[in-house]
Amino acid sequence: MDSLITAAARALAAGDPLGALKRVALRDDAPALALRGIAMAQLGEFARAKMLLRSAARAFGPREAVARARCAVAEAEVALVSRDLGWPAKALEAARTTLEAHGDRLNSAYARYLAIRRLLLIGHLKEAERGLAELDPSLFPAPLRATHELAVAGVAMRRLRTQSARDALDRAEEAARQAKIPALMAEVESAARLLQTPAARLIASGEERLLLLEEVEAVLASRALVVDACRLVVRDRGTVVPLARRPVLFALARTLGEAWPGDVPRDVLLTRAFGARLADESHRARLRVEIGRLRRALRGMAVVSATKRGFALAPSRAGEIVVLAQPVEDEHAGVLAFLMDGESWSSSALALALGTSQRTVQRALDSLAAAGKVQWVGRGRARRWMTPPVPGFTTILLLPTLLPVD
Template sequence: ARLIAARRLLLLGRLAAAASLLAPVDIAVLPPLLAAVAALANVELALRSLRVDDAQQALSQAQQAAARADVPALQAEIAEAGAALARTAARRLVDGHWQPLRLHEVASLMASGALVVDACRHALRVDDFTLPLARRPILFTLLRALAEAWPGDADRDALIARAFRTRHADETHRARLRVEVGRLRALIKPVAGIEASSRGFALRARSVAVLAPPIDGDAGELMALLSDGAAWSTSALALALGDSQRTVQRALAELEAAGRVRAIGQTRARRWLAPPLTGFTTILLLPAALPLG
């Protein structure tokens, strides 16, 4: 029961609560089947926390226990978890081009002291400082645009078009831009600055890195949820993503037309499935923590 509860918390992104449940579990005294499940939960926790060395150690324990339990389905699940370490986990912008990164490379970047604008989790990270901006999408859009332009500046009209989604900027948009940039400047003041220039604004920091999801477009988070092979309802997907059902339905229709998902059942019984994704891991697309109220 403790292991089931811990894996549920992992899916919800409540990593600290999952860690507290797993801490008292002694894998050495458990029967092989339970030991494999407990070690697999530790693998998931370490991967989600970007502790790659701990994930490798837990993976070895899971493989040994699964071999003793001799349950093919469990062995396949552990093999899939191990494969995530070798897959592309994110992309980094380098000299105007996107460079694929694996999980250990992402972990190294996070520990490098660089100011990381993380578009996988919609946050700003510098060492132990984390500024979540998932609930403030305009501020994150501005921050990402400034980071992509670093060490240069970003044009005001380009920032307005990207953040406010309008092609025709007027004085009201420019005034709003100044307000939003002021809010962003106050939030990131402990680790970076924003300076005005003749053409726009520039991010001032010693080193800046931009991380993006391994999948282009807004369908990335949707594919991350479907990649486990389970059948999802539209309402469940909408709840997990924090979007309306109509928005999710449109995204699913596009993915279905591209052959990346399939539907089973009709009307309210309809469920959506996707084959396991190859070539990249969706670890960083899963929620860090879902809002609970």
């Protein structure tokens, strides 16, 4: 490897893409193409970066398996940062296997971290945790240690283990400081801010207040019966009843929980659960059926009793009932939650992350765009959607709405 390539690689490792381009911008050999691709990615020119990395992989040829694998890993990182979640995970795993077989331990580990970050984005927490458990960060240099701790913190925040997240972020900050890479330090700082911004709203006895993530954790660990509108479950310390697939029952449980210790009139329940403005006897009959189903679902946790004007919910073993709601509630809150990370997303990537159809996501994006809440750039398959983050709010409690409760 010649001196210019070495100097460019060192500049990229230090987070200086312009310094790298000064050395290789006019070269078209395979190593220079790869470094130019990485530099363009660091500058945010993802489409150009992807083209350069693919050209570099072709230029290296079939005998240079390690170099081709490194290009594949770099292309996967570009896809991840540009939120192109549809890229083939098998190609990244094949590149990781090649690197490991040839003794490139660091790049092999980095490929695994990219896979873990993708799993976090699409909500596969168990797989991400298994991947992290197989890696020992003490063997890695500072940038890779920071990446590891950021992934650990991401899992911990989504699991509502705030002290573990805080400890991981402290370790990430120390590693990023040792690495002296500005972009990495900024990423750690951005992640740490999530612990200091409201993550949910608590509704109890007719009053509301915002909660930090650690306060949400405390509420879920308390003796209260929690109607959790972030994950669409009803829980106390001993039991979790998932209602994500039973929206009518959850709407009834939430309405009754918000009114505790009072009751809710039947016409209010009909409006909240069925959207019925002018209720007839069929609506009232359906309400009685759904109330019966809710009683069975919450048996042992709460009692749903009839009152003169409607129904009331009372805890069986908890001391009180509280409702945990998202800090910002919108018809398309799930889509907004992912867009609020400040990155640009394709509709296909959003559909994959949300676990729904691309057409459903596209309708949501069109509605949000008409309301001025999102904007798009590009055309056709290159179109990307984005929105600036809502100041003062974190999206951690928005994302798990779509995740399984385990």
